Amino acid sequence: MKKAMLFVVALLFSVGVNAATLSMSGAGSSFDQDVDVSNGSVVLGGGTVSEGPGTWFSYFDVSTDSDTAVKIEWSFNPTSSLAGATLRFYNGVEEKLFNITGDFSFTAMIYQGYTAWVDIKDATRNVFKYDVSVSAVPVPAALFLFAPALLGFLGLRRKTAVAA
Incomplete structure (x- = not known):
């Protein structure tokens, strides 16, 4: 009976797992820039480069309500119009720099209490x-099922050691 109760409790925790809430704001740009969705588990930003040849930059700030892994994707339309750029990500702990020539995505960590920079320069x-x-x-739901299963195995091991 105890194992069934642990399973039900673990199942309830696994169903209630949600991704962290993110907030995004524009921090500056050479041209028009906007934030389409400012809060949620997915945030979107964008802009338009409206003049011909030269260089430009676009900076976005992202914050979270809990430490979380994120996937960051940059896309350009048309892709051929971007000859090259430096993508900078800083999460308050480490800085990553990428030289890109088109659409690009990567994963990183964002920490609560820090404002992450998602910049192109x-x-x-x-x-x-x-x-x-x-x-x-x-967070995968299986993570919350793993701990009760591990505790159950340790309990069974203890019972067999006591019986012997």
């Missing part, structure tokens, strides 16, 4: 639209 420009998506990676 020194980008060669032509006329195009860019988008950035930051989505929280949810």
